Amino acid sequence: MKAATRGVVGGIAAAMMLGAGALVAGIVEDRFDHVEHAKLFPTCEGCHSGAAAGDFATTYPSAESCATCHDGTIEERVTWTPPTRPGGNNLRFTHPEHILEVAGEHGADSALACAACHIREGQPWMTVVRASGRRCLACHEIAGRHYDAPDLACATCHVPLAQATALPADRIREFETPTSHQAPGFGLDGHGKLAETADGGVAASCATCHAREFCTSCHVNAPETRAIQALGADPRSLVHEASLEEPPSHERADFLETHQRDLRADASACQTCHTQESCLACHVGQPKVARQLHAAGPGRGAGAGTVRRRPPSHALDFSRAHAEPARSAPGTCATCHLVTTCLDCHRPNPADGQSVTSAPTGSPGRGYHPPAFLTRHPAAAYAQETECADCHNPATFCQTCHAQAGLRAVGQLTAGFHDAKQFFLVGHGQAARQSLESCTSCHVESDCLNCHSAVAGRGFRPHGPGFDPDRLRRKNPNMCTACHGTAIPRN
Amino acid sequence: MRRAALVLLLAAVPASLGAQGYRVRLDSRLQTLSFRGAEADSIPSTDVVTGPDGSLLSPDGHAVRCFGGWCYFWRAGDEMEAAPWVTSADFSVWGLGVDGLSVRGSAQAALDISGGAAFAGTEPPVQLLEGYLEYARGAVTARAGRQLVTGRLGFLGFDGARATLRAPSLGLEVGGYGGWSLARGTSVPWTSPAANPLGEYRPEDRLVAVGASAAWRSKWADLRAEYQREVDPDVDKLTAERVAMGAGIRPMARLSLSGGGEYNLAEGVWGSADASLRYSALQLEVAVGGKRYRPFFPLWTIWAAFSPVAYHSGWGSLQVAPHRLLRLRVRGERYAYEDAEAENPLSQVEDDGWRFSWGATVLPHADLSVDADYHAEKGPGASSRGWSASASWRPGERLSLTGYAANTLRPLEYRTDEAEAWWYGADATWEALPDLRLGVGVTRYDEDRGRPDAGAIDWSQTRLTFRVSWLLDSGADRWRLPPGAMPTTGGEQ
Numbered sequence: 003m004k005a006a007t008r009g010v011v012g013g014i015a016a017a018m019m020l021g022a023g024a025l026v027a028g029i030v031e032d033r034f035d036h037v038e039h040a041k042l043f044p045t046c047e048g049c050h051s052g053a054a055a056g057d058f059a060t061t062y063p064s065a066e067s068c069a070t071c072h073d074g075t076i077e078e079r080v081t082w083t084p085p086t087r088p089g090g091n092n093l094r095f096t097h098p099e100h101i102l103e104v105a106g107e108h109g110a111d112s113a114l115a116c117a118a119c120h121i122r123e124g125q126p127w128m129t130v131v132r133a134s135g136r137r138c139l140a141c142h143e144i145a146g147r148h149y150d151a152p153d154l155a156c157a158t159c160h161v162p163l164a165q166a167t168a169l170p171a172d173r174i175r176e177f178e179t180p181t182s183h184q185a186p187g188f189g190l191d192g193h194g195k196l197a198e199t200a201d202g203g204v205a206a207s208c209a210t211c212h213a214r215e216f217c218t219s220c221h222v223n224a225p226e227t228r229a230i231q232a233l234g235a236d237p238r239s240l241v242h243e244a245s246l247e248e249p250p251s252h253e254r255a256d257f258l259e260t261h262q263r264d265l266r267a268d269a270s271a272c273q274t275c276h277t278q279e280s281c282l283a284c285h286v287g288q289p290k291v292a293r294q295l296h297a298a299g300p301g302r303g304a305g306a307g308t309v310r311r312r313p314p315s316h317a318l319d320f321s322r323a324h325a326e327p328a329r330s331a332p333g334t335c336a337t338c339h340l341v342t343t344c345l346d347c348h349r350p351n352p353a354d355g356q357s358v359t360s361a362p363t364g365s366p367g368r369g370y371h372p373p374a375f376l377t378r379h380p381a382a383a384y385a386q387e388t389e390c391a392d393c394h395n396p397a398t399f400c401q402t403c404h405a406q407a408g409l410r411a412v413g414q415l416t417a418g419f420h421d422a423k424q425f426f427l428v429g430h431g432q433a434a435r436q437s438l439e440s441c442t443s444c445h446v447e448s449d450c451l452n453c454h455s456a457v458a459g460r461g462f463r464p465h466g467p468g469f470d471p472d473r474l475r476r477k478n479p480n481m482c483t484a485c486h487g488t489a490i491p492r493n
Numbered sequence: 494m495r496r497a498a499l500v501l502l503l504a505a506v507p508a509s510l511g512a513q514g515y516r517v518r519l520d521s522r523l524q525t526l527s528f529r530g531a532e533a534d535s536i537p538s539t540d541v542v543t544g545p546d547g548s549l550l551s552p553d554g555h556a557v558r559c560f561g562g563w564c565y566f567w568r569a570g571d572e573m574e575a576a577p578w579v580t581s582a583d584f585s586v587w588g589l590g591v592d593g594l595s596v597r598g599s600a601q602a603a604l605d606i607s608g609g610a611a612f613a614g615t616e617p618p619v620q621l622l623e624g625y626l627e628y629a630r631g632a633v634t635a636r637a638g639r640q641l642v643t644g645r646l647g648f649l650g651f652d653g654a655r656a657t658l659r660a661p662s663l664g665l666e667v668g669g670y671g672g673w674s675l676a677r678g679t680s681v682p683w684t685s686p687a688a689n690p691l692g693e694y695r696p697e698d699r700l701v702a703v704g705a706s707a708a709w710r711s712k713w714a715d716l717r718a719e720y721q722r723e724v725d726p727d728v729d730k731l732t733a734e735r736v737a738m739g740a741g742i743r744p745m746a747r748l749s750l751s752g753g754g755e756y757n758l759a760e761g762v763w764g765s766a767d768a769s770l771r772y773s774a775l776q777l778e779v780a781v782g783g784k785r786y787r788p789f790f791p792l793w794t795i796w797a798a799f800s801p802v803a804y805h806s807g808w809g810s811l812q813v814a815p816h817r818l819l820r821l822r823v824r825g826e827r828y829a830y831e832d833a834e835a836e837n838p839l840s841q842v843e844d845d846g847w848r849f850s851w852g853a854t855v856l857p858h859a860d861l862s863v864d865a866d867y868h869a870e871k872g873p874g875a876s877s878r879g880w881s882a883s884a885s886w887r888p889g890e891r892l893s894l895t896g897y898a899a900n901t902l903r904p905l906e907y908r909t910d911e912a913e914a915w916w917y918g919a920d921a922t923w924e925a926l927p928d929l930r931l932g933v934g935v936t937r938y939d940e941d942r943g944r945p946d947a948g949a950i951d952w953s954q955t956r957l958t959f960r961v962s963w964l965l966d967s968g969a970d971r972w973r974l975p976p977g978a979m980p981t982t983g984g985e986q
Contacts, residue, residue, distance in 0.1 A: 255746070290631065315747075315749070316773075322824075323771065323778065323780060323810070326752065326768075327741055327749065328643075329644065329753065330645070330741040330751040330752065330753050331708070331710070331715035331717060331739065331751070332643050332644050332717075333715070334715065334741075340585075341623065342583050342597070342599040342622065342623055344648075345599065345623075348648065349678075350614055351522060351581070351614070352579060352603060352612050352614030352615055353524045353578055353579035353603070353958070354522060354524065354958070372868065372881065373866075373881040373897060373916065374879065374881055374899035374900075374914065374916040377901045377903060377914035377916065377940065378877035378879065378903050380875040380877075380903070380905060381870050381872060381875035381877045381903070382870070382877075384872065384874035386788070386804075387848065387870075389647065389786070391647075391678055391789075392678060393648075393678050394678050395678035395679035395688065397679075397688045397689060397691075398613070398616070398676070398678075398681065398690070399613055399678065399679070402614075402616075402690045403613040405690050406528070406530060406573065406612075406613065407528055407530030407531065407570070408531040408532045408570045409530060410691060419531070419567060420907035420908055421556065421558050421566075421567075421909050422905065422907050422908050422909045422910075423840050423842075423906075424839075425837070425839035426840050426907055428839045428840055429836075429838075429839050429840020429841070429842065430840065431837065432833045432835040432836050432840075432844070433873065433874065434799060434835075435799065435800055435833035435834075435835055436801075436802060436830045436833055436842070436844065436873055437874060438796055438799055440874065442796065446691045446692070446693045447693055447694060447794065447796075448693075465799075465800055466799070466800030466802070466833065466834050466835060467802060467832065467834050468760070468762045468800055468802075469798065469800045470760065470761045470762075473760065473761045474792070474797070477731045477734070477759045477760075477792060478725075478728075478730040478732060478792040480793070481792050482798070485795065485798070
């Protein structure tokens with residue numbers, strides 16, 4: 003037997019042990035040249051004697067029987083070794099069962115019975131082909147596309163994937179996608195409805211192509227889902243990859259505000275894709291409602307990876323607009339943010355370049371202050387564009403930096419640094435009351451007490467509108483003693 | 494190395510607790526910079542020379558102001574260099590064997606490696622911004638350690654304890670805290686030498702702070718009341734006592750009204766207050782508001798007796814995204830001070846001002862953004878106007894490059910100084926690993942003080958920055974470093 007013939011004979015075996023992939027492929031020509039041998043073999047049983055009985059050992063001709071002719075004299079010698087075990091497939095099909103049925107129609111003659119499946123109608127004897135899936139569907143009266151067969155019909159020919167232990171993973175990977183899988187909503191609750199049977203089992207159509215591991219790759223609630231548990235376990239099912247689909251509810255404008263309510267009302271939908279850790283991606287601490295979700299663990303899907311999303315209130319540039327709502331309702335902010343998050347922007351970092359923020363974005367030029375703020379901070383600080391002291395301690399920040407730059411009062415009543423106004427010293431009171439915080443970034447109390455102390459100074463009264471001497475004396479007279487000593491006036 | 498870092502950070506936690514989860518963000522930054530300050534000087538009036546325009550000058554060309562036989566001026570000081578290096582760690586540890594128990598903190602180590610004078614913010618070298626043990630279970634949250642409370646009364650740090658009780662079904666939350674307070678805006682107490690660079694009067698002992706808050710939340714509205722009090726235990730006198738009320742109302746989707754104000758019980762005066770009405774949509778945000786600002790000074794200083802006056806402002810802002818590739822923004826504000834009752838005809842100063850800014854962000858490509866902004870403000874003491882622009886490009890998933898430039902004109906009212914500053918530079922951020930980010934930047938400042946005399950101090954300089962940010966976690970949550978920087982105006986992730 004020619005060496006090439008080995009493959010042809012192997013093809014015969016494959017034809018007889020047809021798997022799901024081949025069924026779909028339609029009629030495939032057998033590469034063993036049966037036609038060449040047509041005049042030699044009047045029946046199939048001559049070579050495939052065990053096929054009808056389901057005896058695999060005698061389903062293929064032995065090497066010796068081929069050598070009867072292919073002995074090197076009569077015909078060229080060939081090497082041939084019959085397969086020792088059936089090829090992998092997921093068929094429930096057996097030849098003995100089918101032979102009986104076919105025999106009833108065509109008679110016991112194997113030439114007719116086998117030809118019913120393995121020779122095209124109207125073709126001459128020995129034009130052998132592999133049996134086709136279409137023929138299976140036709141005989142079993144299953145209309146439509148093979149992969150779109152009704153649920154129960156799958157089990158007519160196929161065993162569940164987990165039982166088809168010999169089916170190679172590559173063949174599983176080649177399974178086609180049924181049309182039902184393309185339907186809108188199938189990836190959400192659609193497939194679940196199809197999968198679960200009334201008796202708590204799983205639909206045969208699912209089990210034919212999938213096993214439990216496939217479902218668990220997504221489903222956090224796999225241990226609690228009866229249909230998934232009804233599936234057999236088979237890691238080969240992971241050759242098919244699934245991805246989580248975001249439900250339309252998550253796209254709702256108010257989803258961030260309402261998702262806790264949804265979870266409280268019906269946790270089952272959330273439990274499918276989310277673990278308790280999903281909540282931690284956004285929420286500080288674990289909200290009580292999160293306990294309705296399952297904790298991550300073995301046998302469960304990793305779950306949807308949640309990412310922080312800006313709530314609608316944070317539209318556009320919320321960083322410029324968050325101050326008022328944050329002051330009014332800090333508890334709302336605390337739902338998602340730690341105070342240390344605030345400090346990323348609200349506490350200066352001396353090693354930050356002017357251009358680079360320490361904010362989470364790490365984006366250059368997008369810190370709390372606008373670009374080049376250092377060069378224009380006097381104007382913003384004078385009129386307190388924002389509350390500087392919330393983030394910048396006047397002593398550790400303003401005074402330290404100004405002092406290092408030489409900008410500190412020298413304690414003398416001179417024209418001083420403010421040289422743009424001839425009589426600034428005389429008229430500084432208005433400026434001081436308008437922006438006392440700016441003054442204190444360079445001046446210390448003793449500078450002012452040179453003139454404003456009633457005891458050691460010149461007695462200029464610094465008190466202005468809103469000054470309530472009685473209240474201040476009552477609350478803390480120590481402040482008064484700085485200027486008045488122990489002789490604090492009564493009003 | 495990852496384990497070593499964790500071991501260090503968890504050194505204070507008994508090993509037997511066997512933490513189940515942790516998250517640590519290490520961030521290290523270094524900046525090199527130089528600065529040149531001013532130095533007060535004086536000469537006898539007899540040494541003064543007269544300039545071509547008749548002005549009085551020192552012999553070396555500084556404009557002088559003469560007073561009592563002496564003439565005073567400020568000359569340029571020495572150029573100083575600094576290289577502050579700051580490494581911070583934010584950490585959270587949970588799963589300590591007791592459900593609801595966790596440890597959170599944020600610490601910072603700062604060092605000026607230039608060997609020169611310590612740069613502002615680098616003292617003390619190790620600072621604990623926050624560090625507390627938290628128990629949060631059901632309706633109760635309790636904390637002990639260093640922590641910050643925030644709200645309408647600003648940020649207050651303290652070492653002490655805090656408890657919060659909640660009744661979620663009613664939307665109620667009440668809480669109280671007490672401890673030894675920190676100086677506002679920093680992580681050191683007022684008794685720390687770092688908080689007294691000019692040798693002023695400071696309290697002898699740490700102040701004791703107590704406070705309480707009550708809040709009610711519903712779908713439509715938030716209400717919150719706060720009380721805060723600080724006492725100097727050395728003299729057993731009050732140094733601060735304030736209350737505040739705040740409210741947020743959401744009458745319809747996307748529309749919100751928020752506001753509130755504070756009252757200074759110690760001084761008997763109203764403090765700062767604000768109110769704003771905001772409409773926020775995906776492509777549009779419109780807001781109008783008003784604000785009153787009055788500075789707050791504790792009573793251990795004398796400043797409250799100097800009667801600082803408040804200013805009142807009205808503002809409006811509009812942000813709109815007319816196209817997915819374009820965002821526009823504009824904001825304007827006018828403000829005016831209350832009567833200071835200290836006007837002097839010899840030295841008139843402004844008592845009102847305005848601010849205005851507009852800008853645009855263009856996103857011509859998913860990996861490219863261009864920003865441009867203009868601002869102008871004019872008010873008492875100082876004014877400024879200028880523009881800034883930046884372009885950011887993300888050539889790959891992990892690399893972000895930015896170039897930027899800005900110009901500012903900065904006339905001062907009380908100082909002869911018409912400075913114009915140019916600022917330009919570049920920055921690169923590389924996400925070397927999903928949890929590791931490196932950055933480097935260079936910025937050049939060129940300034941012209943706009944003075945005709947020798948007092949035009951040259952402050953121009955080049956600054957370099959280096960950054961490393963590293964996230965460590967136990968894998969029990971999904972936080973990662975933020976995605977590669979695309980500095981859209983949206984900023985946050």
